[in-house]
Amino acid sequence: MSTVDGTGIVTEAEPAGKGATAGSGPAAVPERSSGGAGLRAVPGGLSAGAREQAPASRPPGALRAWWRLLGSEAGLTFRRPRNLAVLAVLAAIPVLIGVVMRLFAEPLAAGAADGPGNGGAIFAQVAGNGLFLTFAALSLLVQLMLPVAVAVVAGDAVAGEAGAGTLRYLLTAPAGRTRLLAVKYGNAVLFCLAAVSVIAVSALVIGLALFPAGPITLLSGTTISFAEGLLRIGLVVLYVTAGMAALAAVALALSTLTEAAIGAIAATVVAVIVTQVLSVVPQLSWLHPYLLPQWWNGFDGVLRDPVATAEMGQGLLVFAAYTAIFGSIAWARFTGKDITS
Amino acid sequence: MTTGAGDHSIVTRGLTKRFRGGQVAVDDLHLSVPRGSVFGFLGPNGSGKTTTIRMLLGLVTPTGGAWELLGAPMPGGIPAALPRVGALVEGPAFYPYLSGEANLRRYDAADPAADPRTASRRIALALERVGLSAAARKRYRAYSLGMRQRLAIAAALLGPRELLVLDEPTNGLDPQGTREVRALVKEIAADGTTVFVSSHLLAEVEQMCTHLGVMRTGRLVAQGSLAELRELNAGETAVVRVETPDTAEAASVLAGLGLAGVRTGDGEAGAELGAVAPERITAALVAAGVAVRGLAVRRPSLEDVFVGLTGEGFDVDG
Amino acid sequence: MSEQQQRGTREPARGSRVVRWGVPIAAVAVVAGAIGAGPVIAAVQGDPVLPERTAERLLADALKAAESGPEPMSGTVLQTASLGIPALPQLSGTGGTSPAALLTGSHELKVWYGGENRFRLAMPGRMSETDLIVNGDQAWLWESDSSTATRIKGSVKAENAPGNATPHPGALPTATTPQQIAEEVLRRADADTAVGVSSSEKVAGRDAYQLTLAPRDASSLVKEVKLALDGETFVPLRVQVYARSAAEPAFEIGFTSVSFTPPAPENFTFTPPPGATVKEQSLDELVEKADTEAQARQEKGERLADGLKTVGEGWTTVAVMPFSEQDLRGQVPGQGAGRQGQGGQEDASGAAADALLEAATPVSGPWGSGKVVRTKLVSALLTDDGRLLVGAVTPEKLVEVAGR
Structure with missing residues (x-):
């Protein structure tokens, strides 16, 4: 207690332990805290006071309550220093790539072009058109950095609250398990969108600042206007967000299995790395279409002419399947879980 | 107040929690907490109090039995009942990087029945109630142990509550803080709110509660009003003890008053009090010229009851 | 409560647990069903939609x-x-x-x-x-x-x-x-x-x-x-x-x-995008170039082709030609040689030949001995006396043909 008020000493019965003297029965002495900064009696009392309001203000709509909780989640996520640092790193990488390419444009472009089929060409294009930095940065970051960022937030979602003990207070509020989980997932998707957008915007700004802008040459060799290029960047952002949202579902499922957030985060990252390794083993090519990371780069379909809607549609279906399966696993686990932390 | 469960805020029927591995944390619990009571839930550490509270609040699923909260059968009644229940479970837990006020706002947002329009007012009121208004904008990280405990109580007071569940509310508090919590509980109870408070300290419970339930290794060994529990060892009667150098004379006075079991010891005499009023004994002793240094009446205490029930004392940290 | 107490799970309401986990199981089933839907639906609605044809x-x-x-x-x-x-x-x-x-x-x-x-x-x-x-x-x-x-x-x-x-x-x-x-x-x-x-x-x-x-x-x-x-x-x-x-x-x-x-x-329609390297080649030139590229291989190949004969016909045709390990080293890389010369290709081709030979199993017969490479569809037998037998047949058949 911050203050111990000298005047607050109350004559008190001897604790009922070692034989109380006559007349000092338990619960006999009513006591009053005599002021100070301690717990204070509020005139009217809270229960009574609040009860007055209850009939006057009708209970808020369920939808509104959902939005309020989502807003609270988002506020928590986007005010948390750690998450802001993650977003800052994501924003800094396109800047780094852009600056390096500006300084060493020639050798890097030539070197990159040596690796056919590995996206090297897309880097070579950056020097000619700043808009391509967005695609280049996303194709690079979507492999590991972005998944790690998503894992940090989605893996922490339930396990972090459980570890801190705040989960029990949310549930006794009562947030409702299904509602809380849905809101947590919605918030994770929101973070995915923010993370992808941060990369895109940062790359766009630095790309346009350091390199010439203009019409864009697609992978198919067709040229589209700058404005349409921006539109296609928007599509890329949405597609990559959907891919990350699927990963967020996996991370959320892992998050319901443990009370150690770091465990869920690490498990998600390890899962991503393992699948990345599997997806370069040619003997496992039959497995590749079922691996999530395999589809993250599918946004290159936006850069074809015509846009490879079939492939990207298939990618979105894969994302939806992952989201449905792992989302329902998370739900089954979380709604039946004993909260003992 | 609301539904037909009548006059009980909490009712459990055969509530049981068996953990994997066969360990029984709570065994066949039949708890009845009358509305408006201050119910002390007493038991040594590890006797199943916290597991019971977690089951009552729907955090842990019982392996057997049924329970009702504020008249609503659980766990189906969680959305209806829990908004009317304020809870402090196993110590405070908050977001360290948020201020006290922001922390309360967070928990308020989790309650779908809470009206966001009145949130600021209710939060300010709850903070004022626990004396944290001045520290409302300080980060929780910077709070002292006592402030954290008080913030947890404030969180339990965010809305109009019909039931307050406080798990070890004075844990970590200094004596002053302990007194303040006790005062607050009484004040809340005075408004008609039922308070269910768990503790391993008999002294604490005894001073604020009207009713008691006693846990021992997962079983409820006794429950009822304080008076009812005292009667449990009605067989033991009150004893009067006189401190005096004139032990023989004192003994004869006591015997003369018709007291049974008169005995003498080193510098004292004693007897069973029976129906005799203590003041009559005092007067008789003085009239007989006995030099009384002190006179004490020792009634059978709850402590005796509990030691009998649980086999151990309660002020000993288990 | 002690840690070990809290670790436990609920064995209560068994039924509700089954119902809960039924949801993800159903989700997996739906996805698996969607993946296999094509063949399954085709099998189920096996009725020929098309008129029968011989x-x-x-x-x-x-x-x-x-x-x-x-x-x-x-x-x-x-x-x-x-x-x-x-x-x-x-x-x-x-x-x-x-x-x-x-x-x-x-x-x-x-x-x-x-x-x-x-x-x-x-x-x-x-x-x-x-x-x-x-x-x-x-x-x-x-x-x-x-x-x-x-x-x-x-x-x-x-x-x-x-x-x-x-x-x-x-x-x-x-x-x-x-x-x-x-x-x-x-x-x-x-x-x-x-x-x-x-x-x-x-x-x-x-x-x-x-x-x-x-x-x-x-x-x-x-x-x-x-x-x-x-x-x-x-x-x-x-x-x-x-x-x-x-x-x-x-x-x-x-x-x-x-x-x-x-x-x-x-x-x-195609218009070269700005900034792209534009080359021009006539088809004839291109064919010629492809030809000359192939020439080197062809020259070696000619020697082989001279001695090429086939045994059997139809599915079990076996091609027999003079060939040696040396030829193999020169031949394997040819497939990748179309692109602009990249350093290290020679070494890589040698390695490929070695890998190929390592995977081969030695066989022998009255005609001598050799090494057989078997894939799912094609077998090849390289005899020590400098013949190569290739066909979509079992290695046994190749050994038999080698003895003729």
């Missing part, structure tokens, strides 16, 4: 349709090979566009066909694409990796249509549209083949006939070849080659999506 009739219709040329169409072709070739360093690269890469894994090719002399082929890679666009007498090869547009001058003949057009042999697959391979298979449908037909196939969402061609000779490694023909247009939609040793096709090429509406004209 194999002869179908072959005739197909050949007639092939003669009059394919209709305008577009689609995605997927080629999957699981030939059981020993892992070669050079071949197992991912995403490569060299024909050698087609021997392993799966590859996608997009086709737009607008009629004679108007087509586009696109090979999408990860963040890259290679396009061949032919529009009348205009032909462009676009490689996004190097940002190079190559204009090919000279008219492209009809017989160079879709699969045949290989102006840049290093960058595009040589032999891979369903039409082409189907023709090859149709020619083979003769006396030593058991032919079956079904009318209830579904390929790329279209009802199709399926011809099944199974070799009668047991020494053939090929179990059967399945050819799916579109029910309306008789365009070959899929070819599958099954080996005796595996249930999954060893080689498969087919449309994963196909549309017979004429593709948009934009697909056949």
Whole structure:
């Protein structure tokens, strides 16, 4: 207690332990805290006071309550220093790539072009058109950095609250398990969108600042206007967000299995790395279409002419399947879980 | 107040929690907490109090039995009942990087029945109630142990509550803080709110509660009003003890008053009090010229009851 | 509460737990169902939607349709090979566009066909694409990796249509549209083949006939070849080659999506984008260049070809030619040599030859001894006396032929 008020000493019965003297029965002495900064009696009392309001203000709509909780989640996520640092790193990488390419444009472009089929060409294009930095940065970051960022937030979602003990207070509020989980997932998707957008915007700004802008040459060799290029960047952002949202579902499922957030985060990252390794083993090519990371780069379909809607549609279906399966696993686990932390 | 469960805020029927591995944390619990009571839930550490509270609040699923909260059968009644229940479970837990006020706002947002329009007012009121208004904008990280405990109580007071569940509310508090919590509980109870408070300290419970339930290794060994529990060892009667150098004379006075079991010891005499009023004994002793240094009446205490029930004392940290 | 107490789970309401976990199980089932939906639905609604046709009739219709040329169409072709070739360093690269890469894994090719002399082929890679666009007498090869547009001058003949057009042999697959391979298979449908037909196939969402061609000779490694023909247009939609040793096709090429509406004209126009390297090559030059590139190999090959003879006919034909390990070292890399010279290729080819020989099993017979390499569809026997025997037959058959 911050203050111990000298005047607050109350004559008190001897604790009922070692034989109380006559007349000092338990619960006999009513006591009053005599002021100070301690717990204070509020005139009217809270229960009574609040009860007055209850009939006057009708209970808020369920939808509104959902939005309020989502807003609270988002506020928590986007005010948390750690998450802001993650977003800052994501924003800094396109800047780094852009600056390096500006300084060493020639050798890097030539070197990159040596690796056919590995996206090297897309880097070579950056020097000619700043808009391509967005695609280049996303194709690079979507492999590991972005998944790690998503894992940090989605893996922490339930396990972090459980570890801190705040989960029990949310549930006794009562947030409702299904509602809380849905809101947590919605918030994770929101973070995915923010993370992808941060990369895109940062790359766009630095790309346009350091390199010439203009019409864009697609992978198919067709040229589209700058404005349409921006539109296609928007599509890329949405597609990559959907891919990350699927990963967020996996991370959320892992998050319901443990009370150690770091465990869920690490498990998600390890899962991503393992699948990345599997997806370069040619003997496992039959497995590749079922691996999530395999589809993250599918946004290159936006850069074809015509846009490879079939492939990207298939990618979105894969994302939806992952989201449905792992989302329902998370739900089954979380709604039946004993909260003992 | 609301539904037909009548006059009980909490009712459990055969509530049981068996953990994997066969360990029984709570065994066949039949708890009845009358509305408006201050119910002390007493038991040594590890006797199943916290597991019971977690089951009552729907955090842990019982392996057997049924329970009702504020008249609503659980766990189906969680959305209806829990908004009317304020809870402090196993110590405070908050977001360290948020201020006290922001922390309360967070928990308020989790309650779908809470009206966001009145949130600021209710939060300010709850903070004022626990004396944290001045520290409302300080980060929780910077709070002292006592402030954290008080913030947890404030969180339990965010809305109009019909039931307050406080798990070890004075844990970590200094004596002053302990007194303040006790005062607050009484004040809340005075408004008609039922308070269910768990503790391993008999002294604490005894001073604020009207009713008691006693846990021992997962079983409820006794429950009822304080008076009812005292009667449990009605067989033991009150004893009067006189401190005096004139032990023989004192003994004869006591015997003369018709007291049974008169005995003498080193510098004292004693007897069973029976129906005799203590003041009559005092007067008789003085009239007989006995030099009384002190006179004490020792009634059978709850402590005796509990030691009998649980086999151990309660002020000993288990 | 103590830790171990809290660890526990609920064994209560068993029923509700079953219901809860039923949801993810149902989700998995739905997804698995969606993945396998095509074949399953086809199997369930097995009723032939198409009128029954005998194999002869179908072959005739197909050949007639092939003669009059394919209709305008577009689609995605997927080629999957699981030939059981020993892992070669050079071949197992991912995403490569060299024909050698087609021997392993799966590859996608997009086709737009607008009629004679108007087509586009696109090979999408990860963040890259290679396009061949032919529009009348205009032909462009676009490689996004190097940002190079190559204009090919000279008219492209009809017989160079879709699969045949290989102006840049290093960058595009040589032999891979369903039409082409189907023709090859149709020619083979003769006396030593058991032919079956079904009318209830579904390929790329279209009802199709399926011809099944199974070799009668047991020494053939090929179990059967399945050819799916579109029910309306008789365009070959899929070819599958099954080996005796595996249930999954060893080689498969087919449309994963196909549309017979004429593709948009934009697909056949190409303007080199600004900043791209533009080259010009006449078709003749290109053919010449390809020829000279092939020349070196050919010269070696000629020596082989001189001594080339075949034993047997039909499915179990075995080719016999003079060959040695030395030749092998020179031969294997040839497949990747089409691209601009890259350092280290020589070494790599040597390594590939070594790997190949290491995977071989030694055999011997009255005729001498040698080494056999066996894949799912092809066996090769390199004898120590400098002969190479190759055929789609069992190694035993090769050994037998070697003794003749």
